[in-house]
Amino acid sequence: MAIGETSISESAGRDFIRDIIAADLDSKRSSKVVTRFPPEPNGYLHIGHAKSICLNFGVAEEFGGRCHLRFDDTNPTKEEQEYIDAIKADVRWLGFDWGEHLYHASDHFEQLYTWGQHLIRAGKAYVDDQTQEDMRATRGTLTEPGRNSPYRDRKVEENLDLFARMRAGEFPNGARVLRAKIDMASGNINLRDPALYRILHASHPRTGTAWSIYPSYDFAHGQSDAIEGITHSICTLEFEDHRPLYDWFLDNLPVPSRPRQYEFARLNLSYALLSKRVLTELVKGGHVEGWDDPRMPTLAGLRRRGVPPEAIRDFIKRIGVAKANSVVDIGMLEFSIREVLNATAQRRMAVLRPLKVTIENYSQGEGEELEAVNHPEDTAAGTRRIRFGREIYIERDDFMETPEKKFFRLAPGREVRLRYAYFITCRETIKNAAGEVVELRCSYDPATRGGNAPDGRKVKGTIHWVSAADAVPAHVRLYNPLFTRPDPSASEFAKDINPQSCELLTDCRIEPSMATWEHPVQFERQGYFCRDRSSAPGGLVFNRTLGLRDTYAKITAIPATGGKTG
């Protein structure tokens, strides 16, 4: 079921946020539901944001309301147009639509300024000339109260004048700040006269140089919610102790509506770091190739990796919403990815590490065409013709000179099935000077054409292959987790970076039809792959989205993300 098809009855009570909304609708405290997704355009969206997006847009859809996309662009020193564009593209890709409801905190700058004056006139805000150091020193500590600023009792007229001159750009950065006058002794540090406006001579992506002062998050967020008619302002846990301040502004300003803030626990994923600071450093420090590097947990990275948006939505639905901090096993995400890809990706054959096989009793001629099904669980996907010939490539891992007990693929003297083709038996092993196996000499049974023996005999293994004469070369990138630990250090992430997070294979052979294939594909017995955007004619590049579950390989060192390494 698509996310938008969830009915209210099914969704009611699915989590505490939906419980609250259902109750508000029930008690008529709200007559509609309006939510918002409020990213700051200072980086790319990651899968943690997907949780918020799915929650906010999902809830709005389920309850027949709407969800706004609002850029929290109150700090021009960190925000860029590139991020604004990328965020829009990512939200759309995930499958959500804000319609006409695109907003920016900067749309409300003029109103916010007016409200700053309003607080001044009410004696509830003042311009403070203290230095940043002084403010820090007088704020107190977690256990000691702060001290009032010597500028706290400035006259209204003087405050108004100074505030206007701050706006006019008369003072340098940091010279003064507009502060709310609340309580320097509050146990909640957010209430110790928080800054409302700071002087920032910086060019803003939308307002350019029109402003020399910019509102703080606290002063902008709730009021923007009120202006837009947001009913339920859903944010993460770290804003919980900002809620009294959020409410204080709404109580002390003539706002047009009364939104409420609710907080949920952000997403954490094992073997990953979901913080914009870390992701930004990974990009700027050159640890990855960019925001859309397939190893990144960004939506852009997941997209390039080949992860379908449906899989992300399914994953988010599965993990639920609560207030307890938690770390979700990356295996959960992988399950959702396989679930979607198994159902949608067509099957093809590709040999990643080729081992040449010559079928000695097969004619030297042109070869032949065999039929292969495109999707075993979806007959509508049809079939395709694949070339077979005397020389083929099989996977190096599918041959073992001295097979271990559980190995039931090819070995000297052993018979296996070539998928959709014939049974072959290994007759001889060719080695190079170093003693490495470089070629296999096999025989085939013409009676097994298509893959079944008329005499009813069975083989234990079926392996994939490609025709040596017809397969096209390709590069394939195998990905493993970016970090070596399930709980990488956010403060010293560099030491936990996995040096083997990307393995490039340069001698792969794939079915010719793949040259122009644009969809996710399963290379049989190996995993799900997608064409990388760096592919060029004659230079195909595939990314492995995820390996198939592999109960034989049993890699224990690092989780299955990216599948087996060898």
Next chain:
RNA sequence: UGGGGGAUAGUUCAACGGUAGAACAUCGGACUCUGACUCCGAGAAUCUUGGUUCGAAUCCAGGUCCCCCAGCCA
């Protein structure tokens, strides 16, 4: 030692005073022209101590542990 939150299988969530349930993971087994998929089965939890109640994961009291807050970041 201030203020605000949170503790249920290995993990993530349910259970809203009335039989602690699901998904993922794990371990068995079946099926299979993908060691995939699918199917069947198993093990596995209420932080702790009291109290209220016929009955407590849920209500009350005390304790323990974990997370967030001292930006002119969001």
